[in-house]
Amino acid sequence: MRERIRIASAPFDPEEEMVRFRAQLADAGAVVSFLGLVRARNAAGAVTALSLQHYPGMTERDIGDALNEAASRWALEAALVIHRIGDLAPAEPIVLVATASKHRRAAFEAADFLMDHLKCRALFWKCETGEGGRSWIEPRTDDYADAARWDG
Amino acid sequence: MATLLFFGRLGDLAGGVERALGLSTALSVADVIGIIEQSDRLLASALAEERVRYAINGTIVDGEALIEDEDELAFLPPVSGG
Numbered sequence: 001m002r003e004r005i006r007i008a009s010a011p012f013d014p015e016e017e018m019v020r021f022r023a024q025l026a027d028a029g030a031v032v033s034f035l036g037l038v039r040a041r042n043a044a045g046a047v048t049a050l051s052l053q054h055y056p057g058m059t060e061r062d063i064g065d066a067l068n069e070a071a072s073r074w075a076l077e078a079a080l081v082i083h084r085i086g087d088l089a090p091a092e093p094i095v096l097v098a099t100a101s102k103h104r105r106a107a108f109e110a111a112d113f114l115m116d117h118l119k120c121r122a123l124f125w126k127c128e129t130g131e132g133g134r135s136w137i138e139p140r141t142d143d144y145a146d147a148a149r150w151d152g
Numbered sequence: 153m154a155t156l157l158f159f160g161r162l163g164d165l166a167g168g169v170e171r172a173l174g175l176s177t178a179l180s181v182a183d184v185i186g187i188i189e190q191s192d193r194l195l196a197s198a199l200a201e202e203r204v205r206y207a208i209n210g211t212i213v214d215g216e217a218l219i220e221d222e223d224e225l226a227f228l229p230p231v232s233g234g
Contacts (some may be wrong), residue, residue, distance in 0.1 A: 057210055083234075095233070118233045124234065139230070
């Protein structure tokens with residue numbers, strides 16, 4: 001499986017990344033992509049800024065492990081993970097996951113698995129600033145339950 | 153010098169992500185938290201919370217693991233990405 005991990009400290013262009021992702025494919029019949037955007041509102045009101053931290057080296061290795069697990073569970077031709085760090089504004093792309101496989105099911109499931117990992121297991125810390133003040137975000141109970149679907 | 157790294161809200165409590173700690177002998181993670189407690193009880197109690205994980209040189213360890221001079225000890229609170 002071809003794989004690429006990019007921790008981006010500046011905005012990235014998801015469309016350009018998807019063109020590049022597709023260009024490398026030889027035998028895929030299915031491409032699934034997920035793009036996460038910074039939400040403009042949370043429960044406390046408007047969000048003005050989001051700041052993301054990672055642990056250089058360890059974060060990349062952990063995502064690499066998740067990609068290896070995805071490759072062992074599904075027949076993937078390629079997978080891509082781009083995750084922003086630093087300061088982001090509402091509506092900015094924060095994460096892009098793309099998977100490619102011969103048939104759609106593997107690509108859907110692998111992208112779902114990778115996003116669940118990125119949401120609540122990968123080494124990122126997210127701090128929101130807005131009407132409700134400044135607060136470090138933790139995954140919701142649903143996020144943990146989603147990630148646990150792939151265990152065992 | 154050993155390097156201590158405080159991520160997420162722990163960095164707010166520590167007043168920064170990174171801190172240096174001189175070690176003349178190997179200490180456990182729990183010992184390091186004990187040293188921090190002498191000057192900063194709030195930070196030490198946050199570090200000792202059950203949901204905070206520890207990593208030495210990029211590998212997850214438990215509180216008994218030993219850290220030596222030149223090592224990097226990271227305190228990892230609950231993560232959140234995407």
